[in-house]
Amino acid sequence: MPFDIDVLIVYADRDNEPAHAGEPGWVTQFRKFLELMLTQVLGEKPNVQLKSESSLRGGVDNAAVWVALLSQDFVQSGRCLDHIEAVFKHAGTEARSRVFKVFKTPLNVQDQPPRLRELLGYEMYQLDPDSGEIREYTDYFSTEAERQYWMKMVDLAYDIYETLLRLRNSTSPTESKNLYKRKTIYLAETAHDLSVQRNIIKRELQRHGYTVLPNQTLPGSVQELERLVRRDLDESALSIHLIGNAYGEIPEGSDRSLVDIQNKLAAEKSLQTKEHAQAFTRLIWISPHLAHASEKQKGFIETIKRDVEAQEGAEILQTPLEDFKNIMREELEEAGGKRVFAETSGRSIYFMHDKVDHREAKPLIDVIRQSGFEVLVPSFEGDLLDLRQQHIDHLCNLDGAIIYQGKVNEQWVRMKALDLLKAPGFGRRKPIVAKAIVTAPGASLDPAGFKSQNLQVIEEDANRPLESLKNFLLEFNA
Known part of the structure; x- marks a missing residue:
């Protein structure tokens, strides 16, 4: 209609x-x-x-x-x-x-x-x-x-x-749901500090045909919450739990957080399936950056690491998020008996730069091409929406990414880094092999602000131009 x-x-x-x-x-x-x-x-x-x-x-x-x-x-x-x-x-x-x-x-x-x-x-x-x-x-x-x-x-x-x-x-x-034959995954709700990371993983799973639960707002009372979480876990073959600095919201009638309760119920499910020889696995990711975690959260994390019951059926990883996502892909591929996420063997690098930096960017683009890579570059002429669509196409097809900061400010760089994070949501179906920010001599950028995105910051040396970029390309080839 x-x-x-x-x-x-x-x-x-x-x-x-x-x-x-x-x-x-x-x-x-x-x-x-x-x-x-x-x-x-x-x-x-x-x-x-x-x-x-x-x-x-x-x-x-x-x-x-x-x-x-x-x-x-x-x-x-x-x-x-x-x-x-x-x-x-x-x-x-x-x-x-x-x-x-x-x-x-x-x-x-x-x-x-x-x-x-x-x-x-x-x-x-x-x-x-x-x-x-x-x-x-x-x-x-x-x-x-x-x-x-x-x-x-x-x-x-x-x-x-x-x-x-x-x-x-x-x-x-x-x-529509029946078009996909892949398994259902329980992606546990997180505390507020990891909501962005959870959304990125959720979007990537959905783009590859997985049903992701919970698919509704979780209730505020602990009794109704546990009932719904148990129901969703019963439909799932795998649960994924992301744990960061915040302990999270505590439902009415409970002294445990929502994050804690979901992990507890998933551990119970693991024990039940083990007794009945059924397949159910858990992946728990703990942020490697816990400087701001509360004492209660630190205690929760220590329980996960040491308590045998809390660990039941779980693989616990405290690695950069990108490494965890790679392990998650492998777990899903093994469970499905086939490769679901495409292997990256391509040779394309998307070199993102602004029009004001085009002249300075050209020597770097030439070096990348001479190293045997196909270089995807932005266009600067034409309809705004057409240009944006081309940018999205490049995000979906690149193998590696470089953001160049010459005359542009840090805010511009952050927007491009965010686009790389959002690439699975645009339809990207494979992991990015390598990504970096290249800053021209004299450019102002705080590298610490990009560590959580696994973005390597390469500062051009005025005395040895292009040397650091060449080293990055060698690592890409390794």
């Missing part, structure tokens, strides 16, 4: 009031960014419309997808709540896959509209990992926005994209 609107965004009036006169409101900015992301993945501009609280007059628009922008004002608006109820009645059993809830501000499960409580949410507000303070984004290109807002935006865009494709192909959610 054809739809008049691809995506309809429903919001409360006050949520789009500009912070300063003459500036666009939060909702207007959200629509702009979502439309841009969807254009990139669909290959065409979608029809994305806004519907404010004051314009809701009864009846339901002929939309493929609805996005509810949740806030205190939204849940206090009778019109917004009535509209969501009408949408669910209109869409019937498909509503769960066609309605997306996005949090402009945090809301407890109990405060959310009942129809939306079990849906997975996309948090688009700013959370300070150290203080726990929550703020709305005003600078969409800050470091924190890169880590949180844009990663969630990519996640949302791809989930909407898959729904739009399914609706255009007239495939039911059940039929």
